[in-house]
Amino acid sequence: MPLNSPEWCWMDGEWVRYEDATVHLTTHALHYGSSVFEGIRAYEQVGGTATFRLNCHLRRLMDSCRLARIAPLAFTPNEIRQACLEIVERNRHGSCYLRPLVHRGAGSLGLNPESSPVHVSLLSFEWGPYLGAEALEHGVDVTISSWRRAAPDAMASLGKIGGQYVVNSLVSIEAKQNGYHEGILLDQAGFVSEGAGENLFAVYDGGLVTPPISSSILGGITRDTVITLARDLGLEVREERLTRDRLLLADELFMTGTAAELTPVRSIDRVDVGAGRPGPVTRRLQGEFFDLVQGRLPDRHGWLERVPQFEASVV
Ligand SMILES: Cc1ncc(COP(=O)(O)O)c(C=O)c1O
Numbered sequence: 001m002p003l004n005s006p007e008w009c010w011m012d013g014e015w016v017r018y019e020d021a022t023v024h025l026t027t028h029a030l031h032y033g034s035s036v037f038e039g040i041r042a043y044e045q046v047g048g049t050a051t052f053r054l055n056c057h058l059r060r061l062m063d064s065c066r067l068a069r070i071a072p073l074a075f076t077p078n079e080i081r082q083a084c085l086e087i088v089e090r091n092r093h094g095s096c097y098l099r100p101l102v103h104r105g106a107g108s109l110g111l112n113p114e115s116s117p118v119h120v121s122l123l124s125f126e127w128g129p130y131l132g133a134e135a136l137e138h139g140v141d142v143t144i145s146s147w148r149r150a151a152p153d154a155m156a157s158l159g160k161i162g163g164q165y166v167v168n169s170l171v172s173i174e175a176k177q178n179g180y181h182e183g184i185l186l187d188q189a190g191f192v193s194e195g196a197g198e199n200l201f202a203v204y205d206g207g208l209v210t211p212p213i214s215s216s217i218l219g220g221i222t223r224d225t226v227i228t229l230a231r232d233l234g235l236e237v238r239e240e241r242l243t244r245d246r247l248l249l250a251d252e253l254f255m256t257g258t259a260a261e262l263t264p265v266r267s268i269d270r271v272d273v274g275a276g277r278p279g280p281v282t283r284r285l286q287g288e289f290f291d292l293v294q295g296r297l298p299d300r301h302g303w304l305e306r307v308p309q310f311e312a313s314v315v
Pocket residue numbers: 039168194195196197198199217218219220221222223256257258259
C-alpha cells in the first residue's frame with residue numbers, strides 16, 4: 001500500500017520535513033542491512049489517540065540493537081518514547097503506525113560497522129489493515145512458503161534486524177505472485193514458525209496453540225497480548241511446536257502482528273481451515289483485541305498511553 005506522506009519525521013533529535021528525511025548513498029545499512037526497527041500502532045479513541053504497548057516496543061528496539069551490536073545510541077528509550085508521542089500530534093494523526101529505526105550511517109563500506117555512526121529516526125503514517133480491508137472480516141488465504149526461517153545459529157530471530165527481512169520479503173513476494181495473501185515459514189527442523197510479518201495461533205477444541213520461541217519466531221508483542229487476553233478469558237494457551245499436518249487440521253487459525261493485528265486465516269494452500277471462515281474463538285479474541293485498543297474495554301494491563309498535547313507541535 002502507498003505511504004501517505006506525513007509532514008514531519010524525526011531524525012537524530014531534529015524534526016525534519018518528510019521530503020528532507022533522506023540518507024547518503026554510503027549508508028552502511030543500505031548495503032548490509034545494519035539496522036533495527038519497530039512497528040507500533042496508535043489508535044484513535046474517544047477523546048484522543050493512544051499508543052499500544054509503546055514501552056514493550058522500545059524495549060524490543062533496545063534488545064534488537066544489542067543483538068545487532070548497534071551502539072552507542074545518542075538517545076535514551078525515554079527520549080525515543082517522547083518522540084513517538086509527539087509525532088502523532090505533529091502529523092495530526094488519528095490512528096497511525098509508527099516506525100522507529102536505528103541504523104548504521106555513512107562511513108566506511110567495510111563489513112565491520114564500527115566507523116559508521118548510529119542514527120536514530122522515526123517515521124509515522126496512517127495505515128489501514130495490513131493484509132487488506134477484507135482480511136479482518138473474512139480471513140486470508142495463506143501458503144506454506146518454499147523459504148524457511150533461518151536456523152537459530154544462522155540468525156538472531158528475536159531481533160527486528162533490517163537485513164534479516166530479505167527472506168521475509170521473498171516470502172511475501174512469492175505468496176502474492178501465487179495468489180495468496182501471505183506466506184508461512186517453517187523452521188529448519190520443519191516445524192511451523194510464523195508468517196512473513198506475523199505470529200500464528202491454531203485453535204483445537206477451543207484451546208490455543210502457538211509455536212514457541214525455539215521455533216525461530218520473533219517474540220511478537222501482539223502474540224503476547226493475545227496469550228494474555230485468551231488466558232484472561234479462561235482459554236487454555238500452549239506454546240508448543242506445531243507440525244505442518246497438525247496446522248492443516250486446526251479448527252481455526254489466525255495471525256497476529258502490529259501491522260496485521262488479529263487476522264483470521266481461512267485457507268492454507270487452498271485447503272479450508274475448519275469451516276473456511278473465521279471461527280468463534282478467533283472472533284471472540286478479535287473482539288477483545290479491538291475493544292481494548294479502541295478504548296471500549298478498560299485498559300487493565302496498562303498497555304495504552306494517551307498522546308498528550310505538545311505546545312511545540314503548533315508550527
Ligand atoms: C517476522 C515477524 N514476526 C512476527 C511479527 C509480529 O510481532 P508484533 O506483534 O510485535 O508486531 C512481526 C512484526 O513485527 C514480524 O516482523
